[in-house]
Amino acid sequence: MAKRIDVSDLDIYYSKFLAVEGVTFSVEPRTVTAFIGPSGCGKSTVLRTLNRMHEVIPGAYVNGKVLLDGENIYDSDVDPVNVRRTIGMVFQRPNPFPTMSIYDNVIAGIKLERTKGVKRDRASMDAVVEKSLRGANLWEEVKDRLSRPGSGLSGGQQQRLCIARAIAVEPQVLLMDEPCSALDPISTLAIEDLIEDLKERYTIVIVTHNMQQAARVSSTTAFFNLAGIGQPGRMVEMGPTAKIFSTPTEKATEDYVSGRFG
Amino acid sequence: MSNTATENEHDPLIPHGHQQTGRVGDRIFRGFASGAGIFVLVIMGAIGAFLIWKSIPSLQADSTNFFTTTEWFPDDNPAVFGIAALLFGTVISATIAMVLAVPVGIGIALFIAFYAPRPVASTLAFITDLLAAVPSIIFGLWGLAVLMPNMQGTAQWLNDYLGWIPIFDNTLGIYSKSLFIAGVVLAIMVLPTVSAVTREVFIQVPSEHVEGALALGATRWEMVRMAVFPFSLPGMISAAMLGLGRALGETIAVALILSAAFTINWHITEPGGNSFAANIALKWNEAGPIGLSALIASGLVLFLITLVVNMLARWIVSRRKDFSGAN
Amino acid sequence: MTVISPEPTRSPESRSISESLAGKKLPRWAPLATAVAAVVIGYGIGAAGSIFGLAWFVVAALLFLIGQTAWSFAVEGRRHAIDRLATTLIYTCFIVALAPLLSVLLSVITKGAGVVFTDFPSFFTETMRNVSPRKPGGGVAHAIVGTIEEVAISAVIAVPIGIMAAVYLVEYGRGRMAKWVSFFVDVMTGVPSIVAGLFIYTFWILVLGFDRSGFAAALSLVILMIPVIVRTTEEMLKIVPNDLREASYALGIPKWKTIVRIVLPTALSGIITGVMLAVARVAGETAPLLLTTFLSQSMNWNPFSGPQAALPTFVWDQISNGTDASVARAWGGAFVLILFVMIFYIGARLLARVFAPKAR
Numbered sequence: 001m002a003k004r005i006d007v008s009d010l011d012i013y014y015s016k017f018l019a020v021e022g023v024t025f026s027v028e029p030r031t032v033t034a035f036i037g038p039s040g041c042g043k044s045t046v047l048r049t050l051n052r053m054h055e056v057i058p059g060a061y062v063n064g065k066v067l068l069d070g071e072n073i074y075d076s077d078v079d080p081v082n083v084r085r086t087i088g089m090v091f092q093r094p095n096p097f098p099t100m101s102i103y104d105n106v107i108a109g110i111k112l113e114r115t116k117g118v119k120r121d122r123a124s125m126d127a128v129v130e131k132s133l134r135g136a137n138l139w140e141e142v143k144d145r146l147s148r149p150g151s152g153l154s155g156g157q158q159q160r161l162c163i164a165r166a167i168a169v170e171p172q173v174l175l176m177d178e179p180c181s182a183l184d185p186i187s188t189l190a191i192e193d194l195i196e197d198l199k200e201r202y203t204i205v206i207v208t209h210n211m212q213q214a215a216r217v218s219s220t221t222a223f224f225n226l227a228g229i230g231q232p233g234r235m236v237e238m239g240p241t242a243k244i245f246s247t248p249t250e251k252a253t254e255d256y257v258s259g260r261f262g
Numbered sequence: 263m264s265n266t267a268t269e270n271e272h273d274p275l276i277p278h279g280h281q282q283t284g285r286v287g288d289r290i291f292r293g294f295a296s297g298a299g300i301f302v303l304v305i306m307g308a309i310g311a312f313l314i315w316k317s318i319p320s321l322q323a324d325s326t327n328f329f330t331t332t333e334w335f336p337d338d339n340p341a342v343f344g345i346a347a348l349l350f351g352t353v354i355s356a357t358i359a360m361v362l363a364v365p366v367g368i369g370i371a372l373f374i375a376f377y378a379p380r381p382v383a384s385t386l387a388f389i390t391d392l393l394a395a396v397p398s399i400i401f402g403l404w405g406l407a408v409l410m411p412n413m414q415g416t417a418q419w420l421n422d423y424l425g426w427i428p429i430f431d432n433t434l435g436i437y438s439k440s441l442f443i444a445g446v447v448l449a450i451m452v453l454p455t456v457s458a459v460t461r462e463v464f465i466q467v468p469s470e471h472v473e474g475a476l477a478l479g480a481t482r483w484e485m486v487r488m489a490v491f492p493f494s495l496p497g498m499i500s501a502a503m504l505g506l507g508r509a510l511g512e513t514i515a516v517a518l519i520l521s522a523a524f525t526i527n528w529h530i531t532e533p534g535g536n537s538f539a540a541n542i543a544l545k546w547n548e549a550g551p552i553g554l555s556a557l558i559a560s561g562l563v564l565f566l567i568t569l570v571v572n573m574l575a576r577w578i579v580s581r582r583k584d585f586s587g588a589n
Numbered sequence: 590m591t592v593i594s595p596e597p598t599r600s601p602e603s604r605s606i607s608e609s610l611a612g613k614k615l616p617r618w619a620p621l622a623t624a625v626a627a628v629v630i631g632y633g634i635g636a637a638g639s640i641f642g643l644a645w646f647v648v649a650a651l652l653f654l655i656g657q658t659a660w661s662f663a664v665e666g667r668r669h670a671i672d673r674l675a676t677t678l679i680y681t682c683f684i685v686a687l688a689p690l691l692s693v694l695l696s697v698i699t700k701g702a703g704v705v706f707t708d709f710p711s712f713f714t715e716t717m718r719n720v721s722p723r724k725p726g727g728g729v730a731h732a733i734v735g736t737i738e739e740v741a742i743s744a745v746i747a748v749p750i751g752i753m754a755a756v757y758l759v760e761y762g763r764g765r766m767a768k769w770v771s772f773f774v775d776v777m778t779g780v781p782s783i784v785a786g787l788f789i790y791t792f793w794i795l796v797l798g799f800d801r802s803g804f805a806a807a808l809s810l811v812i813l814m815i816p817v818i819v820r821t822t823e824e825m826l827k828i829v830p831n832d833l834r835e836a837s838y839a840l841g842i843p844k845w846k847t848i849v850r851i852v853l854p855t856a857l858s859g860i861i862t863g864v865m866l867a868v869a870r871v872a873g874e875t876a877p878l879l880l881t882t883f884l885s886q887s888m889n890w891n892p893f894s895g896p897q898a899a900l901p902t903f904v905w906d907q908i909s910n911g912t913d914a915s916v917a918r919a920w921g922g923a924f925v926l927i928l929f930v931m932i933f934y935i936g937a938r939l940l941a942r943v944f945a946p947k948a949r
Contacts, residue, residue: 056476058380071610079612081668085479086610095470099492108488109478112668162474169478291845295761298753299770302819305812306773309780309788316791369682377679386683388938393690395934397873399901400923403908404693407700407916415644450689457686481668483675504779511781513876514901518908539783543879554795561787565780572779576772 002029002203003069003086003172005050010064011232012045012054019045021232023064025222027173032195032204034214034241037224037256042233043207044092044177046224050205051087051175052080068172085109087173088166093182094158096150096165103146105161106132109169128168136164137194156187163194167202174198176206180213192217211257215245223253309565317559320552328559334524334541336556337549343556345563347524351441351535352564355516356509358445358530359452363509364502366449367456372486374457375464387461394454402518405447410519413443417531432531439521441535447515452505459504463497464490496578503575507568513539538564613664620657627653650681694927701924704917712921717886717903722910729922731888732903735803736929738892739882739899740872742807743814748864750811751818752853758819759826760848777816785812786877794881801882803892806899809877814867821863825856858944865937869930875901900926 005027012020020042027033035043048054049062052073066073073083096105106129111120129146133139138160142153150161159179166174176195180188195217198204208214214221222238237250248254321328323341331344374387417437420430471489480488491498517540521533542557549557627649635645654677662670704725705712715728758771789809793799829852837847853860878899884906885896898906900922907919 051477053473053477056473068610073610075611077611077614079610079614079669081479081481082610082612083479084477089477091470091473091477093470095468095474097471097474097489097492099495108475109480112478112480112484165478285843285845288843288845291848292761295753295757298750299757299762299767301750302754302770302773302777302815305815306777306780308792309784309812312788312791312796313784316795366682366685369679370686373679373683377676378683389690390683390686391938392931392934393686395869395930396690396693397875397901397926397930399873399875399904400693400697400927403904403919403923404696406908408692408696409689419644453686481672483672484668486675507779507781511779511783513781513783514905518905539781539876542783542787543876546880547883558787558791561784565784565787568779568781568784569776572776573772575779576775580772 002201004029005173005203005205006065006067006070007046007050008065008067010046010049010062010066012042012049012062013060014057015059018232020224021227021234023235025235025238027203027205027220029203030199030201031220032199032206032218033220033222034218035205035207035222035224036209036211036214037233037236038226039209040233041224041226043224045233046235047175047177047205047207048089050173051089052083053089055080085113085169086171087175088169088171089175090159090162090166090177090179092178094155094162096153096158096161098149098151100150101147102142102150102153102161103129105150106164106168108165132164132168133161135167135198136160137190137197138164154187156183156190159183159187159191160194163191163198167198171202173203173205176204178207178209181209188213211245215241221245223248223250223256225252225256310562313558313562313565317555317562320555320559323552324556332524332526334545334556337553341552341556345538345560347526348536348538348541348560349563350526351520352510352537352539352567354530355441355444355448355535355537356506358442359448359509360502360506362446362449363452363456363505367453367501367505368460368498370453370457371460371464372490374461376482376486376490390457391454393450394458398451398512398514399518401447401451402515405443405515405519409447410438410443413446414438417442420531429528429530431529433529434532436533437531439519439533440531441520442530444516444519444535444537445530447519448509448512451512451515452508455508456501456505459501460494460498463494463501466497467493500575500578503571503578507571507575510571511539511564511568512537513543516540517543612669613666615661615664619660623657623660624653627656653677697920697923697927700917700920701922704921705924713925716888717898718888720886722907722912722915725914725917727918729900729903729925731885732898732900732922733925734888734890735882735885735892735897735899736872736901736926738890739803739807739810739878739897740868742804742892743810743871744864744868746807747811747814747818747867751815751863751867752822752860754815754819755822755826756848756853758823760844760852774816774819777812778820780812781876782809782813782874783876783880785809786880788812789877790880800894801896802894803882803889803897803899805881806878806897807892809881810871810874813871813874813877817867817870818860818863821866822856822860825859825863826852829855858940862937862941862944865933865940869933869937872933873901873926873930875905878902879905900929 007026008024010020010023011018012023023046035047037043045054050066054060054062062074064074068086072078097108100108107125110125110128130139133142138157141157142161150158153161159182163179180191183191192213195204195206206217218241220238221241221244223236223244224233225236226232227234236252237244237248239248244253245257248257320336320341320343323336324343325340326342326344328344330346331342332347334343334347335341336343370390374383374390378386414437417432417440421432421437424430425432467490471493472485475485475489516537520535520537520540522536522541522544523534524536525534527534538560542561545553545557630652631645631649634648654674657677658670658674661673712728713733714730715726716731717727720727754770754774758767758774762770786809789805789812793805793808794801799805833851833855834847837851838844842850879902882899883896884902885898889895889897904919904922904926907915907922
């Protein structure tokens with residue numbers, strides 16, 4: 001079900017500007033990998049290249065390979081639409097579609113594909129909605145108001161709705177771009193619990209500013225930093241979360257996790 | 263409020279703020295500014311009031327029903343005139359314009375906001391906006407001399423192949439000076455209005471929604487339908503209505519193209535037709551006192567129609583501000 | 590709160606589709622090939638003579654649309670076929686809008702420039718006095734004078750009112766009154782120009798008893814100018830940072846001086862843009878002039894008395910004459926008018942682009 005990701009020698013550009021240089025790493029299936037590092041070092045940029053959302057920005061492109069179970073998602077015959085379907089994404093700010101109900105938000109992705117053999121009748125849609133909302137720990141809170149607009153929920157609920165929307169299409173990988181940065185501590189806790197559950201089934205990559213959060217939810221941590229002022233971002237080191245936070249190899253990582261800079 | 267203002271005057275620590283009205287200079291300046299604002303309201307009221315006042319003589323003199331009569335002989339005794347033919351021509355030509363301009367205008371706005379290569383998008387927007395700068399007299403001249411000869415074929419084709427639809431049937435075999443051609447010219451004239459307003463609302467669609475749709479695996483068109491259209495619908499409606507307002511009130515291009523006739527003819531590719539504005543421009547200099555008053559009365563109807571259309575359009579947009587799009 | 594969800598199951602069909610990232614795609618040359626084929630077939634049909642004029646081009650476009658959609662449907666599937674169809678239609682819309690713009694500009698230049706530049710500069714220095722409609726000659730000197738005077742007078746009246754109304758909306762307007770003013774400024778933008786002419790005729794000529802004159806025309810243009818100036822000025826005043834105002838208040842400068850000395854100068858480039866756009870809009874207006882000043886064939890320097898010509902009414906008059914020489918003069922007048930309007934319009938936009946804050 002969940003797939004592994006292998007990134008090799010990835011250079012990421014915004015037009016002529018090289019934003020991130022020479023990133024190489026692997027993500028094991030059914031693990032949570034956290035990207036940490038100071039602002040502007042390219043964590044989110046790297047994350048967005050994993051499902052080809054980076055190229056949505058005009059002029060943005062990459063050089064290098066991103067393999068999903070051995071298949072390069074940047075191959076010329078790969079359809080980015082299929083990539084994004086296979087690799088779901090949750091954004092920094094909760095973004096349920098404001099004109100859609102909670103129910104319609106959850107099935108928004110499924111409604112796009114009219115695949116043979118997949119039923120789209122009311123009953124099977126109901127089942128998908130319930131399963132996804134339960135998967136996002138939101139079902140109990142919204143089951144009585146599925147036809148209400150998604151924008152009426154609290155911030156934390158909206159973010160879990162977005163997670164439900166992402167997992168409703170049964171992706172292989174879930175990317176989370178600072179999913180808790182716009183939320184209060186209690187909602188953050190709910191999302192962190194949810195990540196704990198989701199990693200049973202999905203490969204998860206999460207960008208976070210919050211080192212405690214990285215320590216709590218992830219098994220592997222990657223530290224990103226700028227190579228220098230005006231230089232592109234790079235991955236400094238990656239390893240088991242416990243090691244990164246206790247005995248990192250690089251001095252820069254140690255300085256960052258101990259709060260000496262950043 | 264005046265209380266706090268006078269207190270502030272004596273307290274050097276409190277800077278002059280928004281509510282500060284104490285000084286003479288401030289009071290005079292504020293008076294001028296408010297006066298200018300109120301002047302706008304006065305003008306709008308005065309337009310209505312003066313047009314009503316000066317249309318009364320003709321409405322009293324009219325021996326027929328002002329709304330259902332198609333003829334226009336206000337200076338006869340007894341006066342016979344009504345706006346039915348004018349209303350018909352105005353509405354039909356504006357409808358043709360809308361049918362053509364709204365889809366194309368939305369297409370242009372989509373092109374510039376989401377499809378055009380980014381570096382050239384603003385230049386392309388500028389070029390399409392240039393259409394708005396062309397004076398209507400020039401559109402009229404162009405429509406008459408350039409477009410009309412080139413539209414013969416299209417109108418004939420409509421008659422030959424779609425003639426079974428009554429409005430495209432042409433029993434005269436003459437295809438010039440018709441409501442259809444006037445509608446096409448109007449469509450070109452309102453295109454920049456529709457596309458510019460629609461573009462504004464498209465640009466306001468939060469990028470989170472656009473990216474949210476793409477991240478779910480939507481194609482670009484599915485993204486437009488999922489994230490852009492629902493969010494922009496009120497804005498698109500009001501863009502269409504602003505365009506409609508322009509099309510209803512356009513004078514010179516229509517006056518040049520139509521061969522004014524006071525008939526209600528559903529065969530839109532045949533010569534004939536008329537509109538409120540065109541009729542006023544064409545009849546103005548041959549009108550006697552009651553004739554002028556009758557034209558003013560028809561202008562009043564036009565004013566009220568465009569007023570309603572524009573107010574509705576603005577109301578829809580202003581309602582949209584409460585509509586929480588950006589979470 | 591932990592909910593144990595069952596392992597998601599998928600039907601075998603959906604698995605086979607989503608497992609492979611590679612989608613079947615049309616080759617890169619597909620659109621070009623379809624286009625060439627469509628043009629060839631379309632032109633063939635046109636050459637066979639079964640359709641008129643340029644319609645073969647429309648046929649070719651339709652063939653391209655159908656051909657590409659069908660091909661894409663067969664290879665890439667329904668969703669990509671619809672996406673391609675939509676993309677093609679949206680590009681088409683843009684081209685459809687460019688066609689009339691180019692045609693208008695081209696015909697004004699080709700038909701107008703000749704008239705304007707034979708015997709240069711007589712077209713700019715002569716009037717239509719004693720010029721027969723059937724013969725070439727004459728010029729637009731009287732119309733240029735009329736247009737400049739009328740537009741200048743209306744600008745002198747409308748600019749202060751428009752700017753002050755914008756100041757009211759941004760700096761003072763609170764509550765219901767400001768809402769009404771703001772709403773009616775928008776509605777005023779949509780007042781048809783002929784209604785503005787009718788209003789000035791009833792108010793200035795019928796009720797107050799003045800004669801038709803360039804000044805009356807200018808008054809009707811004021812009504813069309815005010816909303817444009819209010820809106821653009823308002824936009825510019827809104828983006829003047831509040832820090833500037835507060836810094837000025839903190840120095841003890843009264844509010845009105847803050848507005849006059851700090852806020853308005855900061856927004857100056859935007860206000861000038863707005864005024865130029867408004868001038869471009871009203872300079873081309875014909876309908877209100879026909880009602881309030883009518884036509885004139887000779888020079889009238891005095892805007893306060895008697896009929897005065899203007900460029901748009903000059904064009905109107907020459908078209909109405911209907912003779913070849915007159916229609917040629919109409920194109921000449923159109924050339925001068927469009928030059929006049931475009932200078933203001935493009936100048937305004939360039940100014941806005943140079944000074945405006947970055948917008949997408």
